Amino acid sequence: MSLLVVGSVALDSVETPFGKHERILGGSATHFSVAASYFTSVNLVAVVGNDFPDGHLELFKKRQIGLEGLEKQTGPTFHWKGKYEYDLNQAITLQTQLGVFESFDPKIPANLKQPEYLFLANIDPRLQYKVLQQMSTRPKLVALDTMNFWIQNSLEDLKQIMAKIDLLIINEGEARQITGESNLMKAWRKIATLGPKTLIVKRGEYGAIMFQDGHVFSAPALPLEEIKDPTGAGDSFAGGVMGYLARLQATDWNTLKQAIIFGSAMASFNVEDFSCQRIVNLSLEEINERAQSFYHLASFESDLL
Numbered sequence: 001m002s003l004l005v006v007g008s009v010a011l012d013s014v015e016t017p018f019g020k021h022e023r024i025l026g027g028s029a030t031h032f033s034v035a036a037s038y039f040t041s042v043n044l045v046a047v048v049g050n051d052f053p054d055g056h057l058e059l060f061k062k063r064q065i066g067l068e069g070l071e072k073q074t075g076p077t078f079h080w081k082g083k084y085e086y087d088l089n090q091a092i093t094l095q096t097q098l099g100v101f102e103s104f105d106p107k108i109p110a111n112l113k114q115p116e117y118l119f120l121a122n123i124d125p126r127l128q129y130k131v132l133q134q135m136s137t138r139p140k141l142v143a144l145d146t147m148n149f150w151i152q153n154s155l156e157d158l159k160q161i162m163a164k165i166d167l168l169i170i171n172e173g174e175a176r177q178i179t180g181e182s183n184l185m186k187a188w189r190k191i192a193t194l195g196p197k198t199l200i201v202k203r204g205e206y207g208a209i210m211f212q213d214g215h216v217f218s219a220p221a222l223p224l225e226e227i228k229d230p231t232g233a234g235d236s237f238a239g240g241v242m243g244y245l246a247r248l249q250a251t252d253w254n255t256l257k258q259a260i261i262f263g264s265a266m267a268s269f270n271v272e273d274f275s276c277q278r279i280v281n282l283s284l285e286e287i288n289e290r291a292q293s294f295y296h297l298a299s300f301e302s303d304l305l
Ligand code: AMP
Pocket: 008, 010, 011, 012, 025, 026, 027, 028, 031, 079, 080, 096, 122, 123, 124, 147, 149, 150, 230, 231, 232, 233, 234, 235, 236
């Protein structure tokens, strides 16, 4: 049940209509690994600077996330500054400072080179490629996330790594930006030609939609009353999806559908507070209960006329 993730571990400065916080724990690999840690054992590959507070490392340890692949270097930790206005689906990036990620050259420790499941979380596609290249055996499933920053600045690198993966997990805007297609079915057809056999499109408060061959599955998002900060929703969604697949040791269509529900449950917890504050202290009962509420939200009798 091994799961490896490479991505950003960051200090985020975030403003939403519900509060403003400076230099809180963030990063794609952070939200991902905390969410996935409820399902399976997770190892993290990333780099932080010497300004990274020790207290944050304790949070990873508390969730038993393997930190052997987390390097500490002299320099500033990756810093993302963003805000959300009333449309919480739309993050507005104010600043991206790569810091120690700029010169990061990941060296995967020998005992982490055979994960069964690999998640290339949102980070420079060249780093995603370097990590995949170092695997001594091809993982059962390789999934990838990215964002507008990389699509805009490194599309060719992104296409190179996309050719090597099985599952692409991106949001609606990113699917359109990569393909130039506004229709999601058409975007999926183009993405399939770039490599991935399966595409999951995250649609924020409207849920998620998955494509594979001729199949399509759509999952709702829970209508939540308490949303404070959507940062990391996509990563915690992916953490739930990949964690669930690793736990069940399966990647078939039905398991993927269930995985999306658990991913959606993890994302719904993540947005209830800033940083990882809400998802760091969950119980399995809470997670199961929330996953169950998706079933009630979307199930109906299918009597015909
Ligand atoms: P999301 O799940 O899409 O809301 O991801 C939010 C996280 O992505 C934040 O905690 C940021 O630190 C991180 N992030 C923002 N921009 C980048 C980037 N260009 N590369 C990697 N991670 C980023």
